[in-house]
Amino acid sequence: MIQTIQTSPIAGQKPGTSGLRKKTPVFMATPYLENYVQAIIDGIGGVEGRTLVVGGDGRYFNDTAIGVILRMAAANGAARCIVGQGGLLSTPAASHLIRKRKADGGLILSASHNPGGPEADFGLKYNGPNGGPASEAVTDQIFARTQDLTEYRIWEGDAPDIGLLGEAQLGAMVVEVIDPIADYADLMESLFDFAAIRTLFADGFRIRFDAMHAITGPYAHEILENRLGAAAGSVVNGTPSPDFGGGHPDPNPIWAHELMAAMYADDAPDFGAASDGDGDRNMIVGRGCYVSPSDSLAVLADLAHLAPGYAGGLAGVARSMPTSAAVDRVAAAKGIACFETPTGWKFFGNLLDAGRATLCGEESAGTGSNHVREKDGLWAVLLWLNILASTGKGVGQIMSDHWARYGRNYYSRHDYEEVNSDAAGALIADLRAELPALAGKSYGALIVDSADAFAYDDPVDGSHSAGQGLRVFFTNGARAVLRLSGTGTAGATLRVYLEALETDPAALHHDPQAALADVITAIDAIAGIAARTGRQGPDVIT
Numbered sequence: 001m002i003q004t005i006q007t008s009p010i011a012g013q014k015p016g017t018s019g020l021r022k023k024t025p026v027f028m029a030t031p032y033l034e035n036y037v038q039a040i041i042d043g044i045g046g047v048e049g050r051t052l053v054v055g056g057d058g059r060y061f062n063d064t065a066i067g068v069i070l071r072m073a074a075a076n077g078a079a080r081c082i083v084g085q086g087g088l089l090s091t092p093a094a095s096h097l098i099r100k101r102k103a104d105g106g107l108i109l110s111a112s113h114n115p116g117g118p119e120a121d122f123g124l125k126y127n128g129p130n131g132g133p134a135s136e137a138v139t140d141q142i143f144a145r146t147q148d149l150t151e152y153r154i155w156e157g158d159a160p161d162i163g164l165l166g167e168a169q170l171g172a173m174v175v176e177v178i179d180p181i182a183d184y185a186d187l188m189e190s191l192f193d194f195a196a197i198r199t200l201f202a203d204g205f206r207i208r209f210d211a212m213h214a215i216t217g218p219y220a221h222e223i224l225e226n227r228l229g230a231a232a233g234s235v236v237n238g239t240p241s242p243d244f245g246g247g248h249p250d251p252n253p254i255w256a257h258e259l260m261a262a263m264y265a266d267d268a269p270d271f272g273a274a275s276d277g278d279g280d281r282n283m284i285v286g287r288g289c290y291v292s293p294s295d296s297l298a299v300l301a302d303l304a305h306l307a308p309g310y311a312g313g314l315a316g317v318a319r320s321m322p323t324s325a326a327v328d329r330v331a332a333a334k335g336i337a338c339f340e341t342p343t344g345w346k347f348f349g350n351l352l353d354a355g356r357a358t359l360c361g362e363e364s365a366g367t368g369s370n371h372v373r374e375k376d377g378l379w380a381v382l383l384w385l386n387i388l389a390s391t392g393k394g395v396g397q398i399m400s401d402h403w404a405r406y407g408r409n410y411y412s413r414h415d416y417e418e419v420n421s422d423a424a425g426a427l428i429a430d431l432r433a434e435l436p437a438l439a440g441k442s443y444g445a446l447i448v449d450s451a452d453a454f455a456y457d458d459p460v461d462g463s464h465s466a467g468q469g470l471r472v473f474f475t476n477g478a479r480a481v482l483r484l485s486g487t488g489t490a491g492a493t494l495r496v497y498l499e500a501l502e503t504d505p506a507a508l509h510h511d512p513q514a515a516l517a518d519v520i521t522a523i524d525a526i527a528g529i530a531a532r533t534g535r536q537g538p539d540v541i542t
């Protein structure tokens with residue numbers, strides 16, 4: 001029986017960089033989730049007769065929320081929901097499933113790399129029929145609907161058990177519970193030279209893949225250990241838990257410090273990698289050699305043709321604006337297009353759909369290709385493994401060779417977390433006002449060449465996105481970028497992105513913080529970061 005429940009708009013249900021993220025108790029307080037789901041359904045023009053993919057990263061409240069979503073989809077006339085068994089689907093696997101099954105869209109439950117649990121974070125986002133995050137036009141419609149919602153529809157009675165594979169009815173809607181791993185593992189097998197990687201492992205190559213107690217555990221067990229023959233135990237922290245083992249499932253040197261320690265130890269494995277809460281991010285570490293995500297993107301763009309799925313070369317590459325220009329240098333050498341987009345994967349969708357970019361990446365540990373419409377953690381790990389197997393080189397050698405050929409874009413991101421929102425807003429507003437006057441001024445060793453606020457004109461659909469970060473370029477080619485995070489759930493997070501190009505062969509192996517010292521000093525003098533945030537230094541350096 002369909003119930004129509006009266007409700008009223010809830011303030012602040014505005015999707016951010018990647019869907020709506022809030023504290024778990026906020027989402028759990030009825031009708032917070034219900035309102036948002038109805039706003040998605042109405043915002044995309046209804047779901048009558050449609051097929052949706054539903055799944056999440058298994059964090060606390062995942063299964064209960066899926067029950068609500070299924071009951072609401074049924075009450076709104078959906079024909080079918082395809083659900084990962086146990087409510088689990090990594091974000092890239094969900095994207096693949098939407099495409100493979102030609103679904104009309106999907107609802108992905110995740111707050112990505114944010115911690116999970118009753119007091120931590122929860123999130124929900126809508127992906128469209130191309131498998132990618134909804135465009136800004138669609139998220140604007142969803143947000144508009146949250147502001148004039150008067151009722152929501154929900155099926156009375158329980159949703160079927162999503163722990164059991166197979167089909168069940170919920171009213172007139174079919175709930176189809178599927179194996180969340182098989183389709184995705186098959187896709188990976190179609191892109192990479194599994195035989196070569198299997199030989200690598202058979203010859204004694206050792207990998208440590210840290211799933212950080214999150215969604216990629218079962219995927220990595222199947223692909224790395226079962227299909228590719230990596231030694232048992234290569235996948236660590238491989239059982240998903242609702243609070244990610246009490247950890248912070250963000251694959252960077254800070255939060256994946258266990259992996260860093262293992263990779264910098266005397267008996268380190270040959271290759272280390274990690275992924276995040278929902279499986280779309282990746283971290284790559286060689287023996288004693290951490291690879292920055294911007295460099296990883298550049299290496300993958302350079303050598304992707306070694307994998308069968310990319311043997312024909314790349315149509316073009318794309319990176320988010322704050323990501324370093326390392327990949328630009330590869331694209332220039334190859335004579336292929338390089339697009340610079342705002343932060344967030346949704347901006348890559350049009351370029352991928354139009355066949356103008358094959359590989360995309362962000363400095364925040366996101367890399368992916370046209371095989372799905374999300375970034376993809378395990379995909380990046382497998383492409384690296386394919387490259388190592390094809391070249392016979394180690395990670396450290398690959399990086400040295402890359403920098404020797406292209407120069408090194410030293411790079412770091414400094415995050416100031418839970419800053420007072422007003423102070424952070426004022427910092428950005430004041431800097432924006434000052435940008436036109438910066439050119440020609442010197443700060444320590446550096447002179448400002450130009451400064452602007454980044455805006456993007458989508459070359460495919462012509463849409464315009466303004467306010468996407470402030471950029472200061474220095475005359476020596478260095479750059480600093482400032483923007484506020486759109487994924488946080490408490491206060492404001494100020495992100496400061498620092499980059500300096502080095503082409504002197506004698507200076508390619510320095511510590512990035514030392515190599516960036518001049519840029520760090522200059523941007524603090526320009527923006528007054530320490531004074532305005534009241535912080536001595538950043539909370540997280542990656």
Ligand code: G1P
Pocket residue numbers: 017018112320343344345362363364366484485486487488495
């Ligand atoms: C962050 C990253 C961004 C990424 C997003 C979703 O967004 O910076 O690159 O696309 O998470 O994973 P932010 O918090 O900076 O808005």
Ligand code: ZN
Pocket residue numbers: 091111112113276277278279280281
């Ligand atoms: Zn993620």
